[in-house]
Each structure stands twice: as structure tokens, then as C-alpha cells.
Amino acid sequence: MSNTWRWPIDHVHHISGTAGPLTFVGGGGDFDSDGAIRNPGGLDAQIEGAVANISEGLVAESCTLDDVVRLKAFHTTDSDDWEIIGKIAAHFPQEPMPAISVVPEPLQPFDGQVIQIQAIAQRHWRQVSDIRVATRPVPPAHQGLFGGRDVTGGLRAGEFIAVANRTAEDAEGRIADPANGVAQSHTIMGYHEETLAKLGATTQDSVKMEGYYFGDSHDDWAPLAQARASHFAEPGPPATVVPCQRLNPEGAVTKIEVMAMREEWNGFDKYIPRSDSWPKRVWDWSIPLPYRQGILLRDMIWLGGQVPSEPFSNTRARMLPGDLVGQTRMTMSYIEDIMRGFDRRPADLKLMVCYFTCAEGEATTRLFLDTVAQCVGGALPPTTLVAKPQMHSVENTVEIWGVAQV
Numbered sequence: 001m002s003n004t005w006r007w008p009i010d011h012v013h014h015i016s017g018t019a020g021p022l023t024f025v026g027g028g029g030d031f032d033s034d035g036a037i038r039n040p041g042g043l044d045a046q047i048e049g050a051v052a053n054i055s056e057g058l059v060a061e062s063c064t065l066d067d068v069v070r071l072k073a074f075h076t077t078d079s080d081d082w083e084i085i086g087k088i089a090a091h092f093p094q095e096p097m098p099a100i101s102v103v104p105e106p107l108q109p110f111d112g113q114v115i116q117i118q119a120i121a122q123r124h125w126r127q128v129s130d131i132r133v134a135t136r137p138v139p140p141a142h143q144g145l146f147g148g149r150d151v152t153g154g155l156r157a158g159e160f161i162a163v164a165n166r167t168a169e170d171a172e173g174r175i176a177d178p179a180n181g182v183a184q185s186h187t188i189m190g191y192h193e194e195t196l197a198k199l200g201a202t203t204q205d206s207v208k209m210e211g212y213y214f215g216d217s218h219d220d221w222a223p224l225a226q227a228r229a230s231h232f233a234e235p236g237p238p239a240t241v242v243p244c245q246r247l248n249p250e251g252a253v254t255k256i257e258v259m260a261m262r263e264e265w266n267g268f269d270k271y272i273p274r275s276d277s278w279p280k281r282v283w284d285w286s287i288p289l290p291y292r293q294g295i296l297l298r299d300m301i302w303l304g305g306q307v308p309s310e311p312f313s314n315t316r317a318r319m320l321p322g323d324l325v326g327q328t329r330m331t332m333s334y335i336e337d338i339m340r341g342f343d344r345r346p347a348d349l350k351l352m353v354c355y356f357t358c359a360e361g362e363a364t365t366r367l368f369l370d371t372v373a374q375c376v377g378g379a380l381p382p383t384t385l386v387a388k389p390q391m392h393s394v395e396n397t398v399e400i401w402g403v404a405q406v
Contacts, residue, residue: 005053008035008110008362009369012379016057017350019405020300022160023067023123024351025057026382027074027109027116040112043077044087050117051091057382058121066094067121069155070162070259072101074386075115076108081248082138086145088117094126096133099155101165101257103212104246107358109365109385118353118384120259125157130264132156134198136164136191139173154195159264159272159298161199165210165257166191169249178251181213181220185227188256193231196260200269205260206237207274207295207302208401212244213254216393218316222287224254229289235276236290240305240401242355243392261297272297277341282334283309286316294338301342301404305355306334307396321395324357324364325371328398332375335400344404349381352402358387368398 007013008031016025030038030049039045055065071092075084081102089097108114125131136153138146154163168175168184177183189203196202209232213224225241237258247255263272274297282293293304308327310317320326336346354372358364365385373380381402391397 004033004056005031006033006035007031009366011369011373014379014382015053016061017382018061019350019403020298021122022300023058023061023063023121024382024403025054025119026351027118027384028054028057029110029113029116037110037112041114043079043114046113046115047087047091050115054117054119058119063121063123065092067123067125068092068098068119069122069125069157069160070099070101070120072103072118073115074103074105076105077114080142082142082145085151086142089146089149089151095149096155097149097152099152099162099164103165103244103255104248105386106245106389107387109358109362109387111362116384120162122157122160128158130156130158132199134195137171139169139171141173154199156199156201159261161196161201161205161260161262163192163195163258163260165255167247167249167252167255169252173249175249175251179253181224181253182227184252184254185224185256188254189228189231192256192258201260201262203232203258205262205271206232206258207261207297208259209237209239209256211241211254211256212247213241214247215243216390218286221392225287225289228256232290234290235292238293238295238302238304238401239291240353240399242305242399243390245389277338279337279341281311282337283307283311284314286314294341296342296406299406301339301344301406303335303338303401303403305399305401306331307399318393318395322397324368324397327396328356328368328371329375331398331400332372335402339404342406344406346376347378348404349376349402350405352381352383352400353386354383355386355388355391355399357389357391357397
């Protein structure tokens with residue numbers, strides 16, 4: 001595929017790809033054909049440039065911006081998340097708007113970048129018979145950002161369901177339990193359960209759960225993990241939960257989102273069976289959790305977030321502690337193991353989402369991508385790069401998940 005925009009790297013990098021019914025664009029940014037950010041530091045201009053570049057990636061897969069179901073933005077600005085949602089939504093005037101998730105971050109992978117936007121589209125979904133929307137409340141102080149438009153909290157386009165990420169913020173913009181991560185986790189999952197119910201689904205239909213929390217130790221992570229997990233029965237979805245350093249509004253300490261799939265059959269909504277792959281070599285969690293490492297349904301493989309934990313165990317010990325290159329290789333080896341269970345390999349990935357510690361800015365990004373490219377063994381798939389000052393602990397430097405085509 002001939003890219004009209006690219007990252008400032010030497011490797012071949014696909015900007016879009018399709019798995020099953022879904023088309024993915026990785027971290028779309030304000031890049032030109034030479035890989036340079038066109039408007040360094042400018043939020044509005046970078047959003048416009050990122051959306052234009054997403055459009056180009058979608059066209060290569062016979063999609064348009066109107067086919068976007070879900071958007072996810074990682075921004076490095078002082079803007080409130082509602083402001084980011086409003087600015088992005090303005091570029092998607094069709095009703096209903098996509099489900100838009102936002103994560104504030106202190107870092108970006110490339111110099112001058114302040115925002116990257118990931119997109120998931122489904123060709124011609126607006127023409128299907130089963131379209132359902134669940135709106136989300138917008139605090140009064142931010143309602144003017146949307147010009148009277150409803151803001152999508154969850155969107156069902158045929159079988160695919162996207163639910164925007166949420167903190168425990170209520171309709172008035174308040175956090176009921178400031179700094180209480182367990183209470184906030186239950187509140188958020190309650191919001192998601194209500195949204196899914198309006199879309200004819202439950203958490204058991206989830207194909208991916210992503211979460212963010214404040215913390216840098218097992219003691220910080222475990223109580224929130226148990227709270228989230230209590231809202232899923234086994235077998236649960238693949239999950240990715242990483243620490244974060246910023247959240248809005250004040251008092252929020254965690255944020256969660258889900259994606260799901262459910263079919264309509266003879267007028268009834270029904271669970272879509274899925275198979276899973278969990279080779280014994282691949283690590284397990286240190287506490288009982290219902291999640292899976294990889295599932296297959298509708299010609300798509302959804303992966304859980306892979307980390308360089310000790311193989312054949314649930315000790316939570318990190319291998320090659322602090323070594324970004326070594327841990328990235330080990331993490332990619334787990335992805336290879338899981339995909340082998342479906343007779344596929346990393347080169348079949350159509351979306352890859354990478355969280356990694358980025359100690360030296362763009363130089364670290366390049367080193368990380370060099371390592372990933374060696375492990376993929378070909379062109380890089382559409383990729384979202386989330387640079388972090390620290391991951392779960394100083395010993396852990398990376399977590400990677402993705403979606404692949406069968």
C-alpha cells in the first residue's frame with residue numbers, strides 16, 4: 001500500500017487494515033508524507049490533520065469517515081476530555097456520532113505531537129437494519145461544546161458494539177467517591193452495563209476491556225482488578241489495563257471501556273460463541289480473574305494485553321526487568337504463541353496497541369519500533385503507540401495487544 005502520510009521511521013508501516021467486518025487505523029496523527037508533524041504543538045490543527053489522515057487510511061480499505069464506529073484519542077494537552085470529544089465530534093457531523101474515548105497522557109511518541117487518534121470503522125454500517133445508540137450525559141458546563149447534539153455513549157452497528165470509556169463522573173460532572181478506585185470501578189462498570197443493556201447486550205458479550213488506573217504496585221492494581229472482574233463471568237473478554245498518570249475530572253483515579261459483539265437472530269439478540277487460545281507457556285494473573293488471553297470470532301482474533309511476566313506461572317515476576325528491548329521481544333513471543341493457537345502469526349495483525357516506557361522521547365520510540373518490526377517479521381501493522389513515563393512498575397516496560405485477521 002502506498003502511504004500518503006507516514007511516521008518518521010524507516011520501516012514499512014501500514015496505516016490501515018481490515019479484519020473480519022472491521023477496518024482499523026492505528027495512531028493517526030498530523031503527519032505529512034515525510035513523517036513530519038505539520039503543526040507542532042497545535043491541538044486544533046493536529047486534530048484536523050489526524051482526521052484527514054484517518055480518512056486517507058480508510059479510503060484504502062473502501063471506507064469513509066462516515067463508516068467510523070469508534071474513535072480513541074490520546075492527547076497531551078491541558079484540555080478537559082469533554083473539550084477533546086467536542087473538537088473531534090465536530091469532524092463527524094453525521095448522526096449518530098461515533099463512540100469517542102479519550103485518554104490524557106503526559107507523553108507522545110513523536111516530537112511535536114500532542115494528539116493521536118485511533119479509528120475503528122465498519123463499511124456501510126449506516127445502511128444496516130440494526131443500529132442502536134445509547135447516549136451519555138454531558139455535564140452542564142460542557143453541553144455548549146456539542147451544539148445540541150447527543151453524545152454517543154455506546155453504538156451498535158449490526159453485531160459490533162463500541163462503548164466509550166468513562167470515569168466515575170456523574171451527570172453533573174462530579175466524582176462521587178474521589179480517590180476510591182474500587183468504588184469508582186463499580187460505578188463505571190454499572191454505567192457500562194446500563195449502556196450495553198440499551199444496545200441489547202451484556203458484559204458477557206465483550207470482546208475487549210481496556211482500563212486505566214493510578215498506581216505503580218500490585219497492591220494498587222489488585223483491588224481494582226477484582227472490582228472490574230466481578231462484573232464478568234468466565235470466560236471473560238481479553239483485557240488490557242495499564243497505569244496512567246493523568247485523568248479528568250479531578251478525583252478520578254480509573255477509567256474503563258469495552259467493545260462487544262452480539263448477533264440478532266430470529267428477532268432475538270444472542271451471544272456469539274468464540275474459541276480461545278491460552279498456551280501453557282503464556283503467563284497467568286496473580287489473582288483469579290475471568291479474562292482470556294486470546295479469542296476468535298467472526299474471522300477476528302482479539303488479544304489480551306501481553307506483558308513480560310514469568311512463563312508457565314502466575315508469580316507476576318517480570319522477566320528481563322527494565323530492559324525495553326528484551327521485554328518487547330518476550331512480549332511479542334507471547335503474542336506469537338497465542339496466535340499460533342489459531343494458526344496465525346504476528347504478521348496477520350491488523351491493529352496493534354503498544355504501551356511502552358519512553359525514557360528518551362522519539363529516540364526510544366524508534367528503538368521500540370525497530371524491535372517490534374523484527375518480531376513481526378514484515379511491515380508494521382496499523383499501530384497505536386502510547387508512550388509512558390512508567391508502566392506497572394519500574395521492572396515492567398511494555399504491554400501490547402492487538403486484533404488479527406483469520
